[in-house]
Amino acid sequence: MTQEQSQTSAPGSAAVDVLLRDYLRQPGVADELFDPGGQIRPVWSAFLTELARLDPSDVDRSFARADQYLRDAGVFFRHYSSDPLQERAWPLSHVPVILAAHEWDTICSGLQQRADLLERVAADLYGAGELVRKGHLPARLIAGNPQWLRPMVGVQPASGHFLHSMAFEIGRGPDGRWFVLSDRAQAPSGAGFALENRMATTRIFPQPFPRARVQRLAGFFRAFRETMERLPDMSGRLSAILTPGPSTDTYFEHMYIARYLGLMLLEGDDLLVDDGEVKVRTVEGLKPIGVLWRRLDADFADPMELNEYSQIGTPGLVEALRSGYPHMINALGVGVLETRAMMAFLPKISEILTGETLRLPNIATWWCGQRAERDYVKKNVDRMVISDALSCALPFNIPDTDAGVSMRPGARQDRCLADRIDADGPALVGQEAVTLSTTPVWFNGRLVPRPMTVRVFAARTPEGWTFMPGGYARIGREGEATSLAMQDGGAVADVWIMNEARAPRDTLFGSGRTFREEPGFLPSRAADNLFWLGRYIERTESTIRLLRAYHHRFAEAGNPDEPLLRDLQAYLSGVGTDVTVPVPQALNDLLMAAQTCAGRVRDRFSTDGWAALQDLAATQTSMTGITEPGDEAARAMRVLLRKITAFSGLVHENMYRFTGWRFLSLGRALERSDAMAAALAQFADRSAPIGALDLMVEYGDSVMTHQRRYRIETGRQSVVDLLALDHDNPRAILFQLRAMCTMAEALPGAVDEGQVSDVLRMLLPLETELAVAHPDEMTTRRLTSLRSQLAEVSRVVSSRYLI
């Protein structure tokens, strides 16, 4: 009796049968769950048994747990086409793909050979050029390739290698054999998402049984991180991830890996070339970079020598690389390896360079620039997908038609296509239209088969290539291999590599070595964003407080022409806020600005803080239906105020007191003292209408304190004393000036050779002045000049630390 039979006849097999009732496999298509003989593959049996034990509502609840985890962790990816701030929830297909370790090892051995081959091809294309000279690669495929970067020709990587990080998209064909669909070398993405897939999937089955033999993922990252540290000449140099920025579809992953591995997350603008070396601008000055893990397409990396219109690059980077540094993971220009037409030549190149055939074949590809190949493609066009020879896109993203000609088999215009191939041969490849294997997904309480591919991540270590054991599969939505592009709504699943025996425990943090040394240097751009985040949040709060006060009074008086209401309206309109709209556009703009700043420093932020900010913005958006001023609007402002306080609370209670937090707090304190000075100049002026002082006390959240401390009606003296000169009231200007001094004293270079920094030199006299001032000295004129001094402080902070 075989193992499959014993499993299916075990207790619970009837339930497994129910689970699989709708699992209708297509003839001629390989399947992950069933072997060609129609038996359940042994690696799946434990999982199936476990799943069958749950009733469908339990399964749904378990799956919901995984989704909740992903939402809580803030896992998202972005749509290329839509609004840059539009984030899409991670589309997890909850049922993992399960593969046996021995099968996986075979795959990895093939990919190891392939990675080494690609390294040699890269070295040749940017070095000797023998492959073209000897006719193994057509010259025009390279010279006409936008990914082959001429300025990089002749530049030797200091690390000794072009490739350090690779990904391969692989699939299983109808004959059961695995093959490569695409090589990813430019900036392979997905490894971070794979970790999150695993974290989420882990939550589906709280009991360890089905997972005990699953190989763990964390070791892969550890190996990679250690390799980065061990590259030549890394001492005294920093390691960083270079990202195109928050509007990239995979920004979440950049952030995630930066946080997970303790790397700086930098944009091109954070870097500059100084004295021939790439350095990062930090609040402590320029610091040299040793290694850049590049998630930015190479063409954008340097506007001086590559794409001249790039706004996200670092001028001079290529020239710096010529003299060796930093190490690039991967070298600029390796994107050429992803070219689809390369697949047509790699099998032969392997034999020529290494004397070995490819252990893992790639998808059969014919370049139509050669007569024999072109004729073959034309003759077999009904089982080919025709596409752009130079494209680096994954094969699922091939358009159905191009200039009105159907590029896929089965269409009725094969004549047109043949003409097109004749006319445009060198620009086209034909690729075998392979049917991918299917794997189970959960659908309406049952398992159903869907097509899939697996993404395999590889990292170079001193001992050779190491592979992430599973973690990432794409799942097609319908029964055909063309629907796999995630941008178009496919899903992603975890991949479990099952050992024969229990897998050893292995996490990054449990390894006895921690990568997060000290919080590290703060890039100036990050500091700038934190500073402005602090300012925008405080400005939002101040606006909300004034709006609340307005609507509160409007509800009581019912007459917008009351002197105080008129003043308030004019005051708010002076800062761009229109009180006649209950939830003014200005609030929306401020929150957008805050979110933009926060979005650019998400790697330095707690997930909770980010969620609180999103919640605040969502609440504000949902309030646009409020149309009447007065009570309802005042209530809305109270809700917003509570939410913004929640955000500030999270930041100030939970954020580690490193330099970044100081810039955030400095921005907040500066904005708060400025807003208070502005409001006092208006509403504590001797000419202000009746009720203005009470308004100030309410705005300053100090009604109770005023009563307790002065036990009198509000008067100008008591109000100015409490809101400007009190060192214990967090709403008072003096309190905030002190906070700013404390913050500035802790910033880099606060005191240098006995000299205080220019920021402190401005703040200290202000603090002293207010500490001894009498309320009468804080005239409207003085409050106004104080505001320009504060503006000067902000300018000096910027030029000293943030540019």
Next chain:
Amino acid sequence: MRYDVTLALNYDYGGPADHARNMLRVLPRDLPGRQLVSSEQVTVDPLPCERRDTVDFFGNRVTQLAFEEPVRQLEIKMHARVDVFAAEPAFDLSPRPETLCDDLAGLRDIGPNAPHHFLHASPRVPLDRDMTAWAQAQVPRGMTTCETVLQIGAALGRDMHFDSTVTDVDTPPAQAFRNRRGVCQDFSHVMIACLRGLGIPAGYVSGFLRTEPPVGQPRLSGADAMHAWVRAWCGGQAGWIEYDPTNTVVAGLDHLVIGYGRDYADIAPVRGAVRAAGLQMSGHTVDVVPWLSARGTMPV
């Protein structure tokens, strides 16, 4: 013919530019049999903190500059003495454009002079249906590649008007072509797009043009110009020919080559990058003085 060439370029940064970097391609290059540079100098004001003289992929001469102190203005001066030699008149050995691909397929080369670089869309010259269709309409069947190049160049000279008011350094070729107006950069980009559309490898030449003063008038100093024209590959035997579509002539003794690229982006005289500031050209003078006339004795 021997020339003394001087170039002065002035740039404005529109405010102090922090950590400015520049890449200059202003020095003429040696071209065996065609052009020989016997003395040369590039000076820059203010003085950069780093300067490196190198050669780019296509063999053009590059001067890399980096500044540490904020820069507001930049002045670049170049002086060179250049001998230009007349090309031997040659038989037209070029194949027809339709069979040029056979010559190309046989060339296993991705070195700087390989025609393959110049066959496809490049950063500033995308292939364009309209230009290709126009080009096809200009060429009677049966012409050789060389004839085709001259025919396209002449047709452009006929249909396009020199007009320095309608385009700038960033104007896409398709736009210049639609308006049939532009300056030498536009003429050259349009011609390149047309030739590539016909399957003929074509590249951009940056250089200097000696201009003749009107009869009876003295040479005005600074009246010459930086110039651009086109080179096209006419098959394995005929090789490269250079054509100036702005002046509808084959490039000859009046054309001094700085360098070659796929389009302007590869060979722009100044590429600069500054943070938070723009780089604007504010002045540009060129003198291409024939050596003998510089000494006051015109050859008879």
